[in-house]
Amino acid sequence: MSTVINLDQSIVFLGQFPALTGVTMSIDQGEIVLIKGPNGAGKSTLLHLCAGLLPMRSGTGTVLNFDLQRQRMELRPHIGLLGHRTGLYPDLTVKENMKFWASAYGSNDNEIDKAMAFFGLSGRLESVRSQNLSEGQRRRTAFALLLIKRPSIWLLDEPYAGLDDNGRELVNSCILQAVEAGTTVLIASHQINNIGKSDQRTLQVKGGRITIEPEEPSKGDDHVS
Amino acid sequence: MFRDAWLVTKKDLLIEIRSRIVINQIAPYTLLILVLFGFALDADTETLRDTGPGLFWVSTLLVAILAIQRSVDIETSDSAIDRLMLSGISPTSIYIGKTIGLYIQLIILEVMLFIVMVVLFDMSVESYPLIIASAILTTLAISSSGTLYGVIASGLGVRETLLPVLFLPVLAPAIIGATRAFGDAFGRVSSDGWAWLGLLSVIAIVYTLVGMLTYGNILEDT
């Protein structure tokens, strides 16, 4: 297994605010990593840094062998990021959103149909404008967009927000499938301790750096598999 | 690059077709400006005809500010910009795409404005080619600098006030040229309108180039 994310003493400033104060971590291909921590601890910033969306003030880092200081542009197409906001165009329908991004990613119609069917977006919902969707439906659409992009790393920021039980199960099973196929998944979430894979890891973020890794994160009752 | 740019343009136009913000809200505003000028200048048709070319471009500029803000809002309202930056579409393509999208919308608004002005102010056109050529170039100057400045003014919490302060002076030279060219095309001034096209094309080209080179830099931290 090769290392896909490697950060060494990464410091990231958001304006004058030191959001990350020296993160050191290394993540291997195919891992599922849960990132936990209180609000404002720097979880989202960490994900944005790994996506190549934020510059590092100091430290070094590579993601998929791209240098985070110099090759952020080249890295970005390989990243799937699901942020707090879903990043859909509110005036376009679900299908139109899917089609636009599919052509940007170079995915075909077959993939669109499969992804939409997987997340229960086929049929009536296809032609609903995304501003009229519920929070959970928007999130499902965002996940479908993640699927058609086929990124090597998934960075999921509170992916379960607004999802019902069925939605969570879909998300979990799609994460597991992706990991089977060699994708690396980072999840920042309050809501879940275990997504049902035995060798997941949990990192604790506090004060802008990774503190202790919790000993045994699993409660065992969140399994879906 | 151009395939990606066209993708962005098509998307922006599709959003406009669906939301009709420009047509339903911004276009009426254009007409209002024109009518208000009519009232303000005391219904003296001769004065209106003389000032018509200037009024046309001032109205276009004011409306362009709204269209620019709308064009930026599309990307920022639900953080679609993050996904766009991760999509592999280069910032230059995004810039070109959004500039063309804005360009097409502005041209449509201008055509509408032009027809209304010719009818309301009872103006006669002496040279359509000059009107068309100068409008094409001036609109390119407006949309290329507008797309750039829209992003510069965004995300700071003071966009409504900052954008006009930054954007209007930058276009003042273009508007001077465009007004002279229109003045000649309407037969209101006796200068050579075609001479101004040189200035207009220089401005349009320079602004487009600066935009292509710097847009990505600015986009980085919105």
Add this chain to the structure above:
Amino acid sequence: MQSTEKQEFTTSRGTRFMGISLLIGIPTLLIFAFLLSPADDNMDDAVRLIYVHVPMAIFAYVAIITTGIGSVFFLWKKSRWWDTVAHASAEIGLILCGLVLITGSIWGRPTWNTWWEWGDVRLVTTLVLFLMILGYLALRQVPANPEMRAKRASVVGIIAAVNIPIINRSVEWWENNTLHQKSSLTDGKLENLTLFTLFLGFIVVGISYLWLMTHRFRVGWMTTEIETAGIAELIEERLNEGNSTVVNSQPQQKDGTK
């Protein structure tokens, strides 16, 4: 202020020299402009304004072009040094531009019989330039992430600088409308003393620009230093956020927490 601590003041031997030269230069320029040089045949005493008006106009251009160059280098090299240069030069450029407009309209009053002549290209285009720098400085005042603000301001600075040649070209298209005495400098009719006074004006304004620029740059640089000085404390503060479980700085060893 006889301080030897160079870091704490914006004064240095160089700026002191420039300051003293100005103390001598400005009165000399005034004497030449008002007493020694002759009045113009058709401009009369108003010609005396030219001795500051023209040099200030040129150095306003120089200042804005410096802003443009500083902006390009900032975007290219990402160095705060160039950004500080661009910012400092823009402020001085604004003052010079403003003075050019004021002296221009004072000069216009007796010469054209009006304070402001819309038909004059140079006056109008200088106003446009003035407004552009005003926008640039407005952007610099917006409370925001300094780096992001500097980047955006750089683009605005570049656009302002590229407008100088554009504006200058536009004068040619507008030629027949200008009321400006464009020829007076070149038609060789100027007397030697007039020419010398104008030359002196250039030197005095030039030194003023450099002098202000050095001081303003140093102030800007100090501001940046103050901003960056607090960073260590900020990080420390952030680290102690929440509680004191920050013990492990080497959490990267992977052990499959099963």
